[in-house]
Amino acid sequence: MPAPVNIPNKPFWARLLVPFWAIEVLMGLYFAWIGLSRLGPGENGMAVLLLVMGLLLAAAGVVMTGLAFRVALLKGNALEFTDEGFRDHRLSPGLIPWEALRWKIIFNGRGHSLQFDLEPDFRKGFRAYWHQRALARFNRLFKQPEFSVVTLGTGLDARQIGRRIEPFRTPLEIT
Numbered sequence: 805m806p807a808p809v810n811i812p813n814k815p816f817w818a819r820l821l822v823p824f825w826a827i828e829v830l831m832g833l834y835f836a837w838i839g840l841s842r843l844g845p846g847e848n849g850m851a852v853l854l855l856v857m858g859l860l861l862a863a864a865g866v867v868m869t870g871l872a873f874r875v876a877l878l879k880g881n882a883l884e885f886t887d888e889g890f891r892d893h894r895l896s897p898g899l900i901p902w903e904a905l906r907w908k909i910i911f912n913g914r915g916h917s918l919q920f921d922l923e924p925d926f927r928k929g930f931r932a933y934w935h936q937r938a939l940a941r942f943n944r945l946f947k948q949p950e951f952s953v954v955t956l957g958t959g960l961d962a963r964q965i966g967r968r969i970e971p972f973r974t975p976l977e978i979t
């Protein structure tokens with residue numbers, strides 16, 4: 805088997821992004837409040853649109869704040885690849901055996917992301933952090949693999965991380 809690979813956490817950008825995402829939450833709540841305050845008999849749909857879009861903005865901001873906050877506080881390695889399996893400390897404290905991991909790199913319209921599914925038997929007992937579970941639901945909505953290996957805090961892009969995983973587990977498909 806290949807030598808273990810450790811990718812250290814680099815929290816600089818995450819620390820800058822935490823306040824940005826927190827402001828997004830506040831702005832989303834502000835837009836929702838404006839929409840709510842404008843609801844009434846003469847309303848033409850803009851208040852409902854403001855309310856719904858504000859709540860969506862706030863929800864996305866909460867998830868991204870949680871993710872950036874975890875990366876900002878993480879000490880040590882962000883990712884570890886060993887003979888036993890894969891560990892992403894931003895996803896879960898648990899080790900994912902290579903046999904349970906099915907990964908691929910996906911082009912999402914703006915860039916590439918490394919995403920993976922877990923074998924159903926292993927997935928039943930796997931516990932991801934709350935922000936990763938929220939992102940997983942979003943990924944499933946678009947029929948993509950459930951979990952994402954976030955590049956924030958690694959200093960690498962998805963393809964570079966994928967090249968480090970390949971000696972341990974080949975991807976489902978290469979794009």
